[in-house]
Amino acid sequence: MAEETAPAETTPPVKTAPVKTPMQRALPGLLIAGSLGGVGLVMVSLLSLAPPPVDDGSLPREVAAKAQDAPTVDVQNAGAFVLAATVGPGGKNVPLTPARLEAPPPLAAAPVVPAIPRAKTKATKARPIRIKIPKIKVNSAIGSVTMDAKNALGTPPLTKPNQTGWFRGSPVPGEAGPSIINGHVSTRTGPAVFDRLRELAKGDQIYVYRSDKKVTRFTVSGIEQASKTSFPTKRVYENTSNAQLRLITCGGVYNKTTHHYTDNIVVYATLSKKKG
Template sequence: MAEQKVTMQRALPGLLIAGSLAGVGIVMVSLLSLAPPVDDGSGPLAAAQDQPTKVEVQNAGAFVLPATVGPGGKNVPLTPARLDAPPPLAAAPVVSAIPPAKTKKAKARPTRIKIPKIKVNSVIGGVTVDIKGNLGTPPLTKPKQTGWYRFSPVPGELGPAIINGHVSTRKGPAVFDRLHELAKGDQIYVYRSDGKVTRFTVSGIEQASKKSFPTSRVYGNTTNSQLRLVTCGGVFNKTAHSYTDNIIVYATLSKKKG
């Protein structure tokens, strides 16, 4: 999967951390200042005309659709991402987040992800950003491995945990080759090193141009435990060896055990 840039913000210890983001009475700070700058397409708008034409008045709102993240589904065209869309609402009853460990030594990490619908059963490694500020991905030599962004919350804790993976390599399909088939209501299981198992229910899926990645929606504060799965999509540029878009799956914690 091609690299993507993200805007981040380091969570403050003792507050409701974006990296752990759990606990009552704690205040969360977003991941947004932890990521390097990303061109999210939010540049200045073109100057408006002084007066709309009669045709513009007659057609006002005729083709304006509400900003939303689509439900997805096999053989269903993905909803193009709009920067003004809110995160999708949970598709199943939400359960409370898992409190973060009180010491670094006891901190959990995700170890495996299973997505029954698309037959994913993958080891989870760790990824971070490179010196250019690009979010890392799992090694191309391990196309079936996924990567958890280590400065995002541990899956199951409060906030948006980020896991990415390749859609393909030169040798063929990779771990998230069928990610685009997921739909609202599908289930994702993430296993943790502390023995806990978390189940997330998909709430929406979208396709976003890498030139206008919805940084705030993916990395912004949440009031519960959420999961973001990210891979590549769109058109493959053979010269640049990269795809034009990203596929983004949004999911919310719906069950926990252990």
């Protein structure tokens, strides 16, 4: 992503569905956008039996003195922390921390409803067009992002700071599997669409509107802030038998030299209502 000048950016384990999602079939060795509000990329390989090591593609880190309001875990001192066995619920005045890499996605916070059947043909395939998150006053158009020739996942244009990006290799929100939507925390013009993403907590509602007139409601089940050097690839991308949503942006300490943030903030949510 483009360089930025400000330090504010961009269930128990479920049984794996027998049919792999297009994302799983198409993206071994995926490079995902880790520095959603900066220049860097988080490189991840998709879903092997053991979580692979992750390289965020940045230069050796010289942590900048100024941090976001968000607390962060210094990876160099990671041995001093005992990571939780599950993703935390988030909430007011609750520090966001990472969970163990092998931990599953958090338990659903509301009764789960069946996924919307996947379209059989391209002509009938829906796409997400808008996301609303009442708690943090998000009302954003959803564009699409894809991988480039270098297998790097794109992000919304910096000229559209209030637009989010749905990864077209992931399921349409409401269909079975984890749908991925990313967004900037900030651009040169100031705070962007996911500036307040870290404020979400278990039980909060996320609404995704689709081109087929269906409206899907997801309920947040957990939120974490994880170092880009230990991105929870399996937890974020592993296939699920129900419909889930992942929102991703940046957090942690901003490095003015490399224009990277140290961490990612990941929100986990599960489909709890649908209409239309």
